[in-house]
Structure formats: structure tokens, C-alpha cells
Amino acid sequence: MVIQTMWKDRLCAADLEGCAERIGRLQAMGCGLLRFAVPDLAAADVLGALAAMVSMPLVADIHFDYKIALRCLDYPIAKIRINPGNIGGRDRVEKVLSASAAKGIPIRIGVNAGSLPRDLAARIDAGELTRAEALVLAAERELAIFRDFDFTDCLVSMKASSVADTIRANRLLAERTDSPLHIGVTEAGPLIAGVVRNTAALLALLGEGIGDTIRVSLSDTMENEVIAGREILNTAAETSERAKKRQGVGKGGVTIVSCPRCGRNGFDTHGFTSRWQDTLYALDKDVTIAIMGCVVNGPGEAKHADLGITGSGNKVLLFRHGEVIRTITAAEADGAFREELEKL
Numbered sequence: 001m002v003i004q005t006m007w008k009d010r011l012c013a014a015d016l017e018g019c020a021e022r023i024g025r026l027q028a029m030g031c032g033l034l035r036f037a038v039p040d041l042a043a044a045d046v047l048g049a050l051a052a053m054v055s056m057p058l059v060a061d062i063h064f065d066y067k068i069a070l071r072c073l074d075y076p077i078a079k080i081r082i083n084p085g086n087i088g089g090r091d092r093v094e095k096v097l098s099a100s101a102a103k104g105i106p107i108r109i110g111v112n113a114g115s116l117p118r119d120l121a122a123r124i125d126a127g128e129l130t131r132a133e134a135l136v137l138a139a140e141r142e143l144a145i146f147r148d149f150d151f152t153d154c155l156v157s158m159k160a161s162s163v164a165d166t167i168r169a170n171r172l173l174a175e176r177t178d179s180p181l182h183i184g185v186t187e188a189g190p191l192i193a194g195v196v197r198n199t200a201a202l203l204a205l206l207g208e209g210i211g212d213t214i215r216v217s218l219s220d221t222m223e224n225e226v227i228a229g230r231e232i233l234n235t236a237a238e239t240s241e242r243a244k245k246r247q248g249v250g251k252g253g254v255t256i257v258s259c260p261r262c263g264r265n266g267f268d269t270h271g272f273t274s275r276w277q278d279t280l281y282a283l284d285k286d287v288t289i290a291i292m293g294c295v296v297n298g299p300g301e302a303k304h305a306d307l308g309i310t311g312s313g314n315k316v317l318l319f320r321h322g323e324v325i326r327t328i329t330a331a332e333a334d335g336a337f338r339e340e341l342e343k344l
Helices: 013-029 041-051 066-072 090-103 118-125 131-148 163-176 191-207 222-239 241-247 269-281 330-343
Strands: 002-006 033-037 058-062 079-082 107-112 154-159 181-183 213-215 255-258 288-291 307-312 315-320 323-329
Touching: 002 222, 013 041, 013 222, 013 269, 033 041, 041 058, 041 066, 058 066, 066 079, 066 090, 079 090, 090 107, 090 131, 107 131, 118 131, 131 154, 131 163, 154 163, 163 181, 163 191, 181 191, 191 222, 191 241, 213 222, 222 241, 222 269, 255 269, 269 288, 269 330, 307 330, 315 330, 323 330
Parallel strands: 002 033, 002 213, 033 058, 058 079, 079 107, 107 154, 154 181, 181 213, 255 288, 288 307
Antiparallel strands: 307 315, 315 323
């Protein structure tokens, strides 16, 4: 199971080194695939240069102009994503398929509820089709064209902002085809709303063995999309045997346990977690880290943790499996925590 996110900004040729460094951090956190919007030929050239600098597989997301897809195929791009609702006619799709086949590069058929073919949109308005059914029909049309040209190296995504439509569409297509499916709720909203909506949809589908790659779409950072994806996959594996057998996610080892904080708090769990979250999720270790706010929820309740931290006032405790290993000042907390983390 591969976790995907999407680059949030326009590509800039002047900052490729910075982009490459951030991509490395995302990869360390468990991101296995990174998609970029490519709005013009200049962006295609920048993405091509970046793809040559990193080991992360990069995906070119193409809308409207098939020539941009053809330009991207001149570079070491891992995959092309096209939207059949706006890429153009059959002849243009054929050109992209032919070039992709020649380079051995797969294609993602991306169907969006907001850009369905006009006839299907009209049938939704007339009450003849549900939106989920229309999404499936649009995907099946494209798969049929791909079959006509004997192109099988593809996968399908059907994205809607509705949790119900997302679940229904993927269930329907999973019954009708064995094509790999990329799943997620699009335009899901800000951090909290987006995580809730994606969790509801993805747990339902993963629990039924549906889905091969996922993205938790958020109006938030790429890092939080990756973290949310990891947590959803881990939860799916805990709650469903089918999901556990299919998941095979490489990054799932670090578990962060942190208390929500209350009036008893003596340690800034929110600030500490925020500072350390990305570093912890980049660890390639099967460990549990506890960040606790007071003595009530300290070493006792988190005694299973491989490493934990709590405190009161200027006194901070580091503990391992319920046993205090160091007592330090608040100013020394981050440095001491790093030292103990490196020992795990």
C-alpha cells in the first residue's frame, strides 16, 4: 500500500535543491509517491529536472493539454495522471498512451466528480444516474479506450468531496474490474474536517480490501497528509484482517502517544509534539513514544512506551517502560530527548 501526497506550490527552477531536500524528508516519513500539478510546458521541464535529482517516484498531473503529458514523458517521470473529462478526444488520449507505452510509464485515469463528461453530468441532473454511478461509467469508458489500444499499465481514481459517493463509486468499480485503485476523498477540507472525512471513507474501503494507493487530501501541509495516511493504514490493519494482509506499508513503526492536556498539565505537550512530530515519523524504528502532560498521565499510564517525556514546572522527566531514566530542566528537555531517542 503506497501513501501519496501532492506538492502544494508552483514549481520553481530556482529552488530545486530546496524542493529535493523536502522531498527527501517526505520520503523518510513514509511518502511513496509525490504528485505535481503541471500546468504548462515550462513546469514540465522543471519537474523533469527535479525527477532526475530525487529517488522518490514523481507523478505529473496533466489537465487540458495533452502536449504537456508528452513533454513530461521526455523525463524520468514515474507516472502520468490525466483527467478524461478535460484532456481532449480519443486521438489525444491515443497519443499519450502510445508515448507512455514506448517509455514503459504507467498512467493514472483520474476521474473527478466536478469534471465529468457532459452527457453523464446531464444524466445526473435528470435523476437518471447517481454521482457514484457516473464516476464509474466515466472510468469504464477510459478503461475501454485503453483496452482498445492494448494499454494495461494503468490505475484508476474516482474522486468526490462526498464520503458516500467515494465509497459507493469505488465499491462499484472494484466489483467490475481488477484495475488497481487509488482512493481518497478530494477537496476534503482543513486538517480536522479532512482527516475525519478521509478516515471514514478509507477505513470502509480498506476494510473491504479495496484500494492500492491512498491520499489524504487536506487543506494543510504535505507532511500532515502523509502522517494522516500512515495512521489510517495502521488503524485499518488493526481493525481489519483483509486490510492487514493487503497493507504491506513500509513505514508504520513509530506510534506517538500524547495526552490531550488539561488543567493539571505541567508540560507543554502541544508545543513539544509540534516540534518533534515530523522527526519522529521519519524514524525507521518500531517504537512507541509518549508525550505526557502531567504526573497522572506520565510514566504510569504510558509505561508501555519505549521512550516518554513529561514534567511539571521546570522539572522534566524522561522515562522508558515506566521507569524514570533522567530528570532535567525544561531548557534541557529537547537536547536530552534527542540523546535518548538516538539510543533506541
